[in-house]
Amino acid sequence: MDNKAQKATLFGGLIASIVAASCCIGPVIFAALGVSSAGLLSKMEPYRPYLTVLTLALLGLAFFYTYKKKPAEECEKDSYCANPKSDKWNRRILWIATILILSFLTFPYWSIYLV
Numbered sequence: 757m758d759n760k761a762q763k764a765t766l767f768g769g770l771i772a773s774i775v776a777a778s779c780c781i782g783p784v785i786f787a788a789l790g791v792s793s794a795g796l797l798s799k800m801e802p803y804r805p806y807l808t809v810l811t812l813a814l815l816g817l818a819f820f821y822t823y824k825k826k827p828a829e830e831c832e833k834d835s836y837c838a839n840p841k842s843d844k845w846n847r848r849i850l851w852i853a854t855i856l857i858l859s860f861l862t863f864p865y866w867s868i869y870l871v
Contacts, residue, residue, distance in 0.1 A: 770853050815854060
């Protein structure tokens with residue numbers, strides 16, 4: 757797999773976690789902005805477990821593609837893929853996204869302490 761697979765799984769995991777947490781984060785954000793019909797996002801709650809599993813699966817794939825050893829013939833000489841700094845950058849982005857994803861997924865549990 758190439759760099760596109762890493763980016764796709766990472767982006768997919770991030771989007772799935774936002775959708776999974778939309779039932780809880782959305783109403784809080786809209787209420788803070790003064791929008792009154794934000795409770796409609798609470799209808800997403802039944803889908804939360806499925807979206808959480810999807811999020812964690814995509815995050816697992818992102819870790820797999822990021823940390824798997826690449827064969828030497830997969831990367832052309834002097835390409836971005838062959839540069840060791842690219843792996844370091846991809847790993848940093850993956851860990852930052854993981855922190856964001858986990859904060860979105862656990863928001864319903866720690867948000868009660870914000871009030």
